[in-house]
Amino acid sequence: MAEAPAVDAHAHVFTRSMPFAADAHARPDYDYPAEAWLADLDRHGIAYGVIAAASLFDDGNAYTLATLARHPRLRATVLVPPETDSATLRDMANLGVVGVRLIWRRRAALPALDAEPWRGMLRRLADTGLHVELLAGSAQLPILLPRLADADVRVVVDHFGVPSRDPFERSAGTGALLRAVDTGRVWVKISAGFRIDHATAAEVAGRLLTQAGPERLLWGSDAPFVNHEAGVTYADTLDLYHRLVPDPATRAAIDRTALALYFNSEGMP
Structure with a gap:
């Protein structure tokens, strides 16, 4: 496919033999x-692909x-306690x-x-x-993103910033996201669009x-579309991406961004 993305920057992989976390919000009964x-x-x-750590498993x-x-064509994020040492x-x-x-999308109190x-x-x-790969919603972004900026750490925000259904809250969250992007240390994934209305x-x-x-x-595709498996295919996620970003040159620039961020441009065509 001439216009296929170079990198799927968000998917989850697992098997049924993996233990579920005590607070798992879903318990898939299949392997991916x-x-x-x-x-x-x-x-x-x-x-190329990037595995996103899933909170469902422990x-x-x-x-x-x-x-x-x-x-070697894959990269990943992980879940670790905050006390994890440098080594x-x-x-x-x-x-x-x-x-x-x-x-932190479902957390009532932020750390x-x-x-x-x-x-x-x-x-x-x-x-x-x-x-930091951050999963947080519109109401949380104006609080979290400035604190992360103060820490001088790079941040990748998942799923459009999980926009709220409330237009005022959504606008505030997206505004905070755009201000954070201006620091030069924040990226945003156009991923899991099937989880919000078009x-x-x-x-x-x-x-954005x-x-x-x-x-x-x-x-990112957000494969295997947990809780939406019956109504979403991998091809559907690509079709939505092409509708949201119809210009091939813009998508090619997004490819270059992903290759540079995750692979240091290794293997770039």
Whole structure:
């Protein structure tokens, strides 16, 4: 496919043998191993992929790290406690880990990022060259993003910034996202658009494209579409991406962004 993305920057891989987290919000009864995702990538002409750590599982990143060892075309984020030391982070980075995912969309109370253990964690991430992969919603972004900027750590925001259905809250969240992008240390994924209505996805994508530009944007499928498996296919996610970003040159620029961020431009055509 001549216009296939170069990188799928957001997918989850797992098997039924992996233990669920105690607070898992969904419990898939099927396998979506790395090989199934790679088959989807190959079927659609996508060269590289980035595994997003899933809060559903509590296997200590074992499956993700083993997958990276088998497949050099992949990178990943992981879930680790904030006390994780620099040596552990460096070891993970050497295996192909690019960031640590913070899943705070459903948290009623946000952590104090300017106090321990989070202050030290963010410093260690910055020193190790890893980024924060942030899953948070419109109401949380105006609070979290300035604190992360103060920590001088790179940030990749998932799923359009999880825009709110409330237009005022959504506008405030997207505004905070755009101000953060202006720091030069924040990127945003156009991913999981099937989880929000098309009008909202188009609205936020339009603001991101116009005001942030493709140099700060990434695309991800969110395969295997947990809780939406019956109504979404991999091809559907690509079709939505092409509708939200119809210009091939803009999509090519997003490819370059993903290759540079995750692969240091290795393997760029």
